[in-house]
Every structure is written in C-alpha cells, then in structure tokens.
Amino acid sequence: MVARTLYDKLWDTHLVNENHDGSALLYIDRHVLHEVTSPQAFEGLRIAGRMPWRLDTNIATPDHNISTDRSERDAGVSGIPDEISRIQVQTLDDNCDHFGIKEFKMNEMGQGIVHVMGPELGATMPGMTVVCGDSHTATHGALACLAHGIGTSEVEHVLATQCLVTKKMKNMRIRVEGKVGLGVTAKDVVLAIIGKIGTAGGSGHAIEFAGSVFRDMSIEGRMTVCNMAIEAGARVGMVAVDEKTIDYCEGRKFVPKGDVWHQAVAYWRTLVSDSDALFDTEVELHADDIIPQVTWGTSPEMVAPVTALVPRPEDEPDKELRKGVERALKYMGLEGGIPIVSINVDRVFIGSCTNSRIEDMREAAKVANGRQVATSVKQVLIVPGSQMVKAQAEAEGLDKIFIASGMEWREPGCSMCLAMNADKLGDGEHCASTSNRNFEGRQGKGGRTHLMSPAMAAAAAVAGHIVDVRSFLGQPISQEIQL
Amino acid sequence: MKAFTQHRGLVGPIDRANVDTDMIIPKQFLKSIKRSGFGPNLFDELRYLDHGEPGQDCSSRPLNPDFSLNQQRYQGASILLTRKNFGCGSSREHAPWALEDYGFNAVIAPSYADIFYNNCFKNGVLPVILSEDEVDTLFSELAAADGYQLDIDLASQTVTSDSGQIFNFSLDQFRKQCLLEGLDEIGLTLTQSEKIKQYEIEREKSQPWVYGAIK
Structure with missing residues (x-):
C-alpha cells in the first residue's frame, strides 16, 4: 500500500x-x-x-x-x-x-x-x-x-x-x-x-x-x-x-x-x-x-524576535519588499532601526480564536498577578473565547487577578480581533494583541496592531511598551540586541 | 451563478502586493445580511479620507486623491490589475461581492489567496493569473497609456492588449466550465444525491459517532 x-x-x-x-x-x-x-x-x-x-x-x-x-x-x-x-x-x-x-x-x-x-x-x-x-x-x-x-x-x-x-x-x-x-x-x-x-x-x-x-x-x-x-x-x-x-x-x-x-x-x-x-x-x-516574537508591520510575515530592531527599508535588497516595508512603517508610524521594545502600546487585547482558551487566560494571569497596568495604557481587554472558558477562568479566580491589575474582564466573542463590535482601536493607537492579523485597519481604522502571545501582551500592558516577557518570568536575558 | 465568457474593459491598478480582504471590504460592512450594495465601500479605508459606516451616502464623502482608483483616468475600470497574493486573509465572500458590485468583472494578478480565488468563481468575477513579468509589462503599458483596455477571453484563456500582445493563462477546467455556463453548482452536486446518500450509509456503519450527537 x-x-x-x-x-x-x-x-x-x-x-x-x-x-x-x-x-x-x-x-x-x-x-x-x-x-x-x-x-x-x-x-x-x-x-x-x-x-x-x-x-x-x-x-x-x-x-x-x-x-x-x-x-x-x-x-x-x-x-x-x-x-x-x-x-x-x-x-x-x-x-x-x-x-x-x-x-x-x-x-x-x-x-x-x-x-x-x-x-x-x-x-x-x-x-x-x-x-x-x-x-x-x-x-x-x-x-x-x-x-x-x-x-x-x-x-x-x-x-x-x-x-x-x-x-x-x-x-x-x-x-x-x-x-x-x-x-x-x-x-x-x-x-x-x-x-x-x-x-x-x-x-x-x-x-x-x-x-x-x-x-x-x-x-x-x-x-x-x-x-x-x-x-x-x-x-x-x-x-x-x-x-x-x-x-x-x-x-x-x-x-x-x-x-x-x-x-x-x-x-x-x-x-x-x-x-x-x-x-x-x-x-x-x-x-x-x-x-518571543512580535510583529512590527502590517502583515503577519512582518515579524521579528522581541530583542530585534524594527527593520530599515534600505536594508531590504528586493525592490517590491522594500516598498512593502516602507509602506508598513509609514502606516505603523515607526522608524526603521529602533528597538522593538521601545514601541509604546496604547491598548492591549487578549482574546480571539487564536489565543482565548483557558491556557491563554492562565498565561496572561500569571504575568498580571500582583502587577498593575501602566498608567499610559488606556485599556486592556481580556476576552475569554467562550462561556465555558469564562466559567473555568472565574472558577480559578483569574478574572479577579485581571481586574485587580486594572484590566477589563469581558464576555465571550471575537471582539477587537476584527473590531466589528464596539471594541476597537482609535486612529494611530498601538495595540499589543494576541489576535491573528495585523492588517491595516483590522482593529479599527488607523489602528496599529502588534501580534504576540498572551504572556507577552500582558507584560506589555504592565510595562506600557513592548517588552520581553522572559524578564517577567525570572529568566536572565541577554541585553544584546540581534541585528 | 453569473457567467463570464469574454470581457473588454478599462484597466484600473492597485500597485501593491498582499492586498487583504479587510482592505477590500472593511469589517463594519459585513454586518449586512444582503449580498449586494458593497460597491460604494470597496477599498473603503484607502478610497475615502473619512471613516465609513454602513448605510452612509458615499457620494458626498471626501475621496483620497492618492488612491489610484480615484483618478479620473480609471473611472469606469472593470479589470483590476494588481500584485501577488491578492485577497489574502479573511474568507469573507463580501470581497468578490464588493468588487463585482463596483463594476470589476476580472482581476489580473500573479497569485491569489486560495479562499478568495475560489470565492471569485462563485460570483462571475474571473481571477486571471499571469506571471510576475507579464503583470509588470501590463503595469508599464497601463502607466503609459490613458484609457488602457484589455480583452479577456475565457474560452481561449487569453488576455489581449491593444498592441496585439497575447497572454495565456491557465485555470481549473471544472471552474472554467461552471463560469462559462454560469452553472448552478448546488444543482449540479444534487444530481449526485444517490452517491452522497450511499456514502453516508457506509460511513454511519464504520464511524457511527459522526452522526446523531448534535440535536
């Protein structure tokens, strides 16, 4: 056979x-x-x-x-x-x-x-x-x-x-x-x-x-x-x-x-x-x-390790790709060459069909536990993927951890992943998001999405900027920036 | 289903790769329960300077002068010329609905995302695949000539420019037939009802857990 x-x-x-x-x-x-x-x-x-x-x-x-x-x-x-x-x-x-x-x-x-x-x-x-x-x-x-x-x-x-x-x-x-x-x-x-x-x-x-x-x-x-x-x-x-x-x-x-x-x-x-x-x-x-990975651009392939710098268009030899990088940086309001960890976030979204299961909630809660959302962050939405996830998370007390950190504990749905409802980014706002698409306008017209894991998004909420979550988890990390 | 046989029309460009379906028709317009009326909101966020909402009168909205399809010379375009991986992202069939409603009968690109490509055929919009070099050629010719038109013939699988250049494209023969004849695919599948029923009988014998649990 x-x-x-x-x-x-x-x-x-x-x-x-x-x-x-x-x-x-x-x-x-x-x-x-x-x-x-x-x-x-x-x-x-x-x-x-x-x-x-x-x-x-x-x-x-x-x-x-x-x-x-x-x-x-x-x-x-x-x-x-x-x-x-x-x-x-x-x-x-x-x-x-x-x-x-x-x-x-x-x-x-x-x-x-x-x-x-x-x-x-x-x-x-x-x-x-x-x-x-x-x-x-x-x-x-x-x-x-x-x-x-x-x-x-x-x-x-x-x-x-x-x-x-x-x-x-x-x-x-x-x-x-x-x-x-x-x-x-x-x-x-x-x-x-x-x-x-x-x-x-x-x-x-x-x-x-x-x-x-x-x-x-x-x-x-x-x-x-x-x-x-x-x-x-x-x-x-x-x-x-x-x-x-x-x-x-x-x-x-x-x-x-x-x-x-x-x-x-x-x-x-x-x-x-x-x-x-x-x-x-x-x-x-x-x-x-x-x-840990973070997207810096407007397509999921525009991704880099959190320790990296945002790419410079002039470093891209392919003409078509260079145009893409230029356009993405313009939309994202970013300069090529800056460290990814220097990007401030205005809102944080933890949810979506990619990352809203109980394990995701636990990972985010682990980081949020005993910490406070940075004052510069306008909103942190935690949206469980289902009624069952929500009930389980509440039985484990995760909702209380999130709320104590200054995060919002919401009802299940797709929410700010595609922003069809009221959960959306304002023009020019940067979002640490556990969703799946960082397309232009995906999370709201002019919104700027950075895709990452739930733990990374929770860490960004606390730091007020993109940050290597490993520094929250007690593992010494190299300060050296990968070029 | 709407048929496509041949089409001659004005070409309009979007010179960028990876145009996603969120860009083609933003999410707020997906709240509609209808199949029609999406044309005025095609490429809404690129096309207009303000934020669009469903039900708005788009004729008085401020147009983005930098968006290619807003240029006078491309008004009435019915063939969209664009770059690779067009239609990536969400599976929303609202994307071909919006293209069709705007007046596009065909798209020409070096490649498409799978789901979008498939959705086009269900709506009488022909997605033509040409090589990157051929698409480059068409972009150059388009830039050089006002009122640039192309002829697309599905039966012979050709795109012909006014200079007489002929570009061949390939596509699946089943899809071609359905599009040429505007066939009702559901009706076609239902002619195989007996086979489907037979399949279900066999399947239920060997894998009974597939059936009956959801009620």
Whole structure:
C-alpha cells in the first residue's frame, strides 16, 4: 500500500466522487455557522426552495458581531444597540430556529468563538472534515481534522448537499524539533514559522505541523498554531493524533461514550502520517532559534524576535519588499532601526480564536498577578473565547487577578480581533494583541496592531511598551540586541 | 451563478502586493445580511479620507486623491490589475461581492489567496493569473497609456492588449466550465444525491459517532 500523509488519509475517507479533471466531491462532517457569513447562504436556500441536507452535522453560534460588554449582553439580542448588528444576530437565531439547526445562542452556556466552541464541546472530533465561513477554521486541525474556511456560496453548498466541490491540495510538512525555552509559546512558534515561509508560503498546501515541539504542546497550543496556518497562506493546518488528542476529547459533550468511544479511539489512532509518506514541500525550524516574537508591520510575515530592531527599508535588497516595508512603517508610524521594545502600546487585547482558551487566560494571569497596568495604557481587554472558558477562568479566580491589575474582564466573542463590535482601536493607537492579523485597519481604522502571545501582551500592558516577557518570568536575558 | 465568457474593459491598478480582504471590504460592512450594495465601500479605508459606516451616502464623502482608483483616468475600470497574493486573509465572500458590485468583472494578478480565488468563481468575477513579468509589462503599458483596455477571453484563456500582445493563462477546467455556463453548482452536486446518500450509509456503519450527537 502506498504510504500516505495524514491529509491523504483524511481526503480519501471523505471522497464521495472524483472526476477525471481532479475535481472531487468531498463529504463534510461538521459545518460550523456564525452570524456574519451565513445569512446570505440561508437566503439562497430559501430562494431556491431547498432545505439543509441534514441537521446533525451543523452547529451554530453568534460570535463576530456581538458586544463583549456585560450590561449590553444582559440586555439580550433585542438590546443590541446597533440596529444592523442586532438584525444580523437575530437573523442567525431566526434561521437556526426555522431550519432546526442546533445553535448556542448569545448568552447560553456553550456559546463562544466558533473555533473555541467546536472543539471544547466535542462537536469537532479527530478525523472529521470541518468547514466554516471563516478562514481560521484550520484551528480544528489541531485534533487531526481536515478543516478549512469557506465562502458564503460554499456555506450554502454545504448546507444543501453536505459536500464541497474541491480539489486536492499539496502536502506540506513543517517540522520544529527541539524544546522551546521558558516564555516561548505556541504563538511564538507559529509567528516564527510565518516569518520564515511568508504570508503566501503555504498557498495551495495542507500543512501538517510535526516534530517534538508540537508533540510537547498542549492541544490548545496546537490550536493556536493551526489557527494561523491561513496567515501563512494555507487553508489547512493539522497535527497528528496522539494520546493528548484522545485525552482532550474524552468526556466532552458531543463525544461518544462506551463501545462507540473505544471504536472511535481505535480509528483516531490511525490518523498519523505514515513514516515513509512523501510531502511535496518540507520546512524545518529548530526550537532553539525561536524566542518571543512580535510583529512590527502590517502583515503577519512582518515579524521579528522581541530583542530585534524594527527593520530599515534600505536594508531590504528586493525592490517590491522594500516598498512593502516602507509602506508598513509609514502606516505603523515607526522608524526603521529602533528597538522593538521601545514601541509604546496604547491598548492591549487578549482574546480571539487564536489565543482565548483557558491556557491563554492562565498565561496572561500569571504575568498580571500582583502587577498593575501602566498608567499610559488606556485599556486592556481580556476576552475569554467562550462561556465555558469564562466559567473555568472565574472558577480559578483569574478574572479577579485581571481586574485587580486594572484590566477589563469581558464576555465571550471575537471582539477587537476584527473590531466589528464596539471594541476597537482609535486612529494611530498601538495595540499589543494576541489576535491573528495585523492588517491595516483590522482593529479599527488607523489602528496599529502588534501580534504576540498572551504572556507577552500582558507584560506589555504592565510595562506600557513592548517588552520581553522572559524578564517577567525570572529568566536572565541577554541585553544584546540581534541585528 | 453569473457567467463570464469574454470581457473588454478599462484597466484600473492597485500597485501593491498582499492586498487583504479587510482592505477590500472593511469589517463594519459585513454586518449586512444582503449580498449586494458593497460597491460604494470597496477599498473603503484607502478610497475615502473619512471613516465609513454602513448605510452612509458615499457620494458626498471626501475621496483620497492618492488612491489610484480615484483618478479620473480609471473611472469606469472593470479589470483590476494588481500584485501577488491578492485577497489574502479573511474568507469573507463580501470581497468578490464588493468588487463585482463596483463594476470589476476580472482581476489580473500573479497569485491569489486560495479562499478568495475560489470565492471569485462563485460570483462571475474571473481571477486571471499571469506571471510576475507579464503583470509588470501590463503595469508599464497601463502607466503609459490613458484609457488602457484589455480583452479577456475565457474560452481561449487569453488576455489581449491593444498592441496585439497575447497572454495565456491557465485555470481549473471544472471552474472554467461552471463560469462559462454560469452553472448552478448546488444543482449540479444534487444530481449526485444517490452517491452522497450511499456514502453516508457506509460511513454511519464504520464511524457511527459522526452522526446523531448534535440535536
């Protein structure tokens, strides 16, 4: 039998039909819906007089557009002050009620950011194909799912047929071997990968993250890594099944029990690439070369170690790239050549589908504990990824630590990652953010985003500027600046 | 679905790489539950000097004179010429909806982000891939000539300039067929309903946990 990668195996299992031209009908096991990219798809079903193919494959929740403010949330959907936001959230509720789709409504236990909610409820399980009208769907690949974002026309297609017309991607393996140091998190690892391969480095590929660094990582860390596969251009990111995957799934709401559980586990254990499987593209990094990372520009590939200087355009030999650096520095209001740690922050955002899980909350709380937010920092938002994360964090007293530090403890949602609700940056403000995109205007028109880990963002909140979190964690660091 | 066969039109440039979908259509416009009406807000933050909100009358907003598509010579452009990795980032189909609503029928670039590329075909917008050198050539020709137009023919997979230069492009044959004929992809997939049902029966036998839990 031909050796197969994890992606090959997932593809083969879900193939309904393949045509001579390579286009294929792929079966979708889980479809996750939210308020922003679904209304036009439901409308399409209605216009064509179609019904969902089946119901038990779909799960929905509002996340992108909802307020994270407690009092606004308490007012319910009808109390959402912005009329078009209210209509959109109400439309999701109405569509789910009308078609009979399981929805975790805005203030219901279980609600959360789609990519936090799916795995924590066990709605996404190893070996599944998972799609959602959101590009960060690759997050679910941390459970060895074949998961990727789709557009609204495809949301309608999956609702109506439970399938997607698609074509097989190429296989890419990114290995990171070694052991990461203190203060180096999953976020730093994935930012370093994006820095190496670039924002289009994974285009056309399904990425498998392999090597000891990912084996050592928690499932939540793996989710952070797979989440940002799209920032490297790849729709799909995955990690093979191991004991951690199985332990993570056990006991979750929608995961089977008894005999079926054992049957599932036996199958899940096969979800690894064969040792002699071939990849179209291989990339290698070493853990020793990765220290905490920070983005300085307007694309996730514009990233550097926290100890570095902001790059100078004149040092960039490629004309096109130089233009990009110049434009980014202008937008960011930064001079090339200044130390990254000299950048002041106006606001801090800890949350998003990349970094809002309980482990992220704990990492941030560890840094915040007993410290105060710098007086120059206008706002620190801590936005748990789901109602379950929020409840767990509160049970551990993390909310009290944040509040005592001068940070705001909010209700679950996407919040300032994309700033569709009221949580946004003002013009020219710098933000230490645990989200996934530092695009121009992403967090508010004129806002300047610096992507980093939750621990780094909490440290920036305390220092008032970007800072190497390792100095907060008791590890002596070299003062030497890397050029 | 809207078909695309051939198109001749004025070319408008955005001379930068990695144009992301947040730039193409900023998030505040994603609150709409409709598919149409996004054109006036295409490239909103680059195009206007003020902050845009949904429902505004854009005709009286201050235009950014530095934004290429605001120049008089590019008014009425229906082919967007741009650089590599166009449409990266968010999967929002509002990006091709906005391009289409503005009046773009085609985009020419050296590469696209996967999800955006796919979304274009669902909306009758043809994303043409030419080499970096060819795109460079088109940028130079465009800079040199007012009213610069191109002919795009999907059946022959060619872009032709008025100087008679012909550029060939490749694309997936299934997508090409769907676009040429404006096929209803859902309808097409539903012709395979029996196969899908058969697949589900087999799957439920071997992996029963996939079904039934969510209700």
